[in-house]
Amino acid sequence: MPKTLNSQLVSMLFATKRALMNSMCKEKNFSPVDYIQAETLSFILKNPKTLSKDVAEFLAITSPSATTLIDKLEKQGLVKRTHSKSDRRKINLQVTPDGETFIKQTVIKMKKIAQEMFKVLDEQDKKNLVNIYQKILNNYK
Template sequence: MDRTDKSLIALRRILRATELYGRRLAKEAGLTAVQLRVLQIVAESGRSTPKELSDRMGVTQATITALINKLERKGLLTRQRSETDRRQTNLMVTAEGHAKVDDAPDPLQQRYVQQFEAMEDWEQAMMVSVLERLAGMLDAEEIDASPVLTVGEISSHGKV
């Protein structure tokens, strides 16, 4: 087998692992990986603003608003006007949202992060370089994407 085939197999395995995790998460928690990550971020801090989420996840305000709306409709997140700045909205995870976070399967990206951070600095730099090059080869460097390993829920504009 040549290197081209080996590289395509490795890429397919990554995509497949992400897809399988997404299916498991949807089945067990009824959430997408991105929705779970939003809940995790808000739960970690106790409260968050849409702007903070947008900045932290590296996606547009419109993308975050759509995610917040879905989580609010599911009763997992609530919005509350800030007492100090009436123009600002604070987000808080409901009791049901906390239960979803606690019961969700171990996120795929947590396993990746743990192993990536255990690598030597030069290995991390090489990995980032290779992944950025791969994104460029697939004309994907301009796609709006959060640091969440997921498939699906991508709009026609490439937003998560």
């Protein structure tokens, strides 16, 4: 594939994400922080016994930044820290019921915005896009 086409794909991918984020931010009661928090909570929910360092790796941020994020989630009652029974030095993260509600509400908002974005595509375009994304994601599993 010519380099210009790769560059175009990368630009389009980032532009699409920016458009999605901008649309979300225009939504009432939604901010980029909500998106990051929902992503973090979803990761913790899907990965029992998650540690702060796991969150840092997932988000590609430093451990101190992850700790700050987790502190905020804990203060909001969305996550709780528990000491590991096998190793008291390890502190596992768990999503609270309020955290699960926050995830559900955020996902509903994101789906609504994404559906609006995909209105311009017909069913075949949507199927093709799903197949393309699946190929890309399968390459990174």
